[in-house]
Amino acid sequence: MTMRVLYVPVFLLMTVCVLGQDYSLSVSSGSIPDGGSGSLSISLDNNGSDIAGWSFGVCNDTGFLTCTGAVDGSTTAVVKNGGPPDFNQISVFDDGFTVGVVICFTGCAVLAPGSGYEINVADYTCNQEGSTTVGFCDTLGAPPVQTVVVVDGASVVPSQNSGDVECIGVPDPEYTYSAGSTSAGYNPADGNASASVAISIAETDNSGLGAPFPNDTQGFSMGLGNGSEMTATAVNLSLPFEADFGEVSIYPEGWTIGVVYSFTGGNVLAFPTDTTVITADYETGGSMAGNDTGATVSLNWDGGLGSPAVANVVVVGGASIDALLSDGSITFNPVVTIDWTRGDANSDGIVNLADGIWIISELFVNGAASTCSISKDANSDGIFDIADPTYIIMYRFAGGPAPAAPFTDCGQVDGQTPEDCDDSACAG
Template sequence: MRHLLVTSFLMVLVLMTTGVFAQDYVLTVSNGSIPNNGSGDLTVNLDNNGGELQGWSYGACNDTAFLTCTGVVNGSTVATVNDGGTPDFNQMAVFDEGFTAGVVICFIGCATLTNGTGYELNIATYDCTAEGSTSVSFCDTLGSPAVATVVVVDGASIVPVQNSGDVECIGVPDPEYTYAAGNASAGYNPADGNASTSVDITIAETDNSGLGAPFPNDTQGFSMGLGNSSEVVATAVNLTLPFEADFGETSIYPEGWTAGVVYSFTGGAVLAFPSATTVISVDYETGGSMAGNEDGAIASLTWDDGLGSPAVANVVVVGGGSLTAAQSNGSIALNPVVTSDWIRGDANSDSVVNIGDVIWMISELFTGGAASSCSISSDANDDGSHDLGDPSYVIQYRFIGGPMPVAPFPGCGQVDGQTPEDCEGSSCSG
């Protein structure tokens, strides 16, 4: 007993004399999350804040109730630690309950691991076998004989500081989908309040493959309901599938619409949504609801599980089961657009169509004359352009019995699709 105490004292004295302290060397297993019934990697890192290391050995143990170690490979440090190559001795062994590693960098002392942090020693692969929290810890019990957890400095074995890694074995989520209503805008004339536009409806699956879930998944159908605020009403709900579904039913209500789709009653057709895919295009109109409103409005499009009787749920069918979809609402920006009345052929905006307009048109077209403040009025022949045909049309009408210009003529008016830029001012606007 006395001999043992003396030996221990001398060893401590030697280590103190050479400046070797256990706290200068730290082994750490990384933390991580691994999907249940899936696999994942953890790394073992070394911080060397002491002397030059000649080698090391360790065991890393796991609880087989949660984890099974299936493999271990060299980390980036070990791959090059011996003057750019692997160590002279590099032994790894894998067990269900963990793994061991032993390294001698160079048998003749030609290379060492100098001071530094974050040295990557090994990368181990684990399978999760049950959901829950567990850890991977350094141990001295694996192998036969058991491998000790030590680092070697100047031929002496030092037990380093050891940090376990926390591991979360997480359950694999069910497929997840998102219904998204697009955003759109439409202009209206406050005089009548009419506007129309269309909105695309998409489905997208969330990529959970990193959690061990299959991706993408085949769907067999879906149902959905989207409400709208009072500024707009749906006028048509159009399926945009790449095939004709065996069942595709849509219903429109003042407050929204619903759709139910089964691709194939016999299972012969499926759809996957690895990215946002348009499945429905919906036409909306204001129906004059914005008449007199010169401020504009935002019509909301909100997913609703209460539309229809019985109510239609927002679900996707996968493997015969219904999965509730996440939802992203949309909107329609309704913008007032004031357009001016005008008279066809009245290029000079004097309220009459005569030889003066012919001269104005020719001057504007060929001699650099002033441009009309209402360019659309110069389209006397209603062919969608302004050219020599327009003054010729007016001459024929006024002097040789040609046809009368089409509306708006002879009084003031507008045409469908007119924009504010078509007529910035005319005699009709005072």
């Protein structure tokens, strides 16, 4: 008799444990900005039999979180044949909330086996930075609400998984200075090249972390260094208004600028998207002469330029915020161009009637193309047309003006590219 009394409770206990392992309640994890709000979801996995209802309490540490509300999850909202349950009681407290649900008093609907059922969504505000947990408890309410699911008329304690919550501080405004990258060609014979680079500012959108965005700025300062192969020749400020103060200093190794939009606060500027504020011009000054391979010259943000040194900061609300920095570069590529003579369309080294005939033939009777197309522009108007052979004939036979340089000596023009002249008598 004694053995039978002991045996039955042990059997029942094992049965309840097995059933409990078939059901699982979980609180999601997440992050909430300090002073801001966020939501966590409560989910139910059913790996056992049909569930007729449930109840539970979810507790939080009020030192970190305050529960401000709880609503039905997507599953609960339609759990009774597409509609809400017959009984659904939610009570909200600062330190958590409780739920009691009966799907259908007459047994007309149940929660079938499945996983990922969203039961509730709870809202919280964060009270201080730090890490905390939100978990199931049996201490909320009067009387306290127990954490159970109802299966075949019996209350079964499900397994329970807490959620981790990180209360994160609201970040300060964050800005990035970006120096652009570009390329330019140069003739190794003289090593001269010039290029312009856009300098931009962009604010990082941290509104998802509770930070205001975008923020108004009152000014900024910058220092950008460059390699010895080039020097800055101009730093041009580009704002939608004229700043009260904008001081530029150029050094062999870089440049600095300090900008105050308005001493009286009349002008402010936000950077919700990447916005160009400066165009910086550079020249090699012949430093690439004899270099047939080219070079990439870095543009590096430098907070040590000037005396005193100029910091890379943005001014927001009267405070200086260090900018994030994205460097740039200029790639100089060797471009070989050849000498030529204006008007020498047939590249025989002489400007005469034959060149006029060559141009007319190319224009009107599908004649051979000149190997130096730029030489056909006899009148220097940048257009290849009937006016060019006319100009040559007038020069040779009617006392017209001579073609512009390069003429009669071989030479080149500013901005000439390799495509302008493939071959000429001047090239040998």
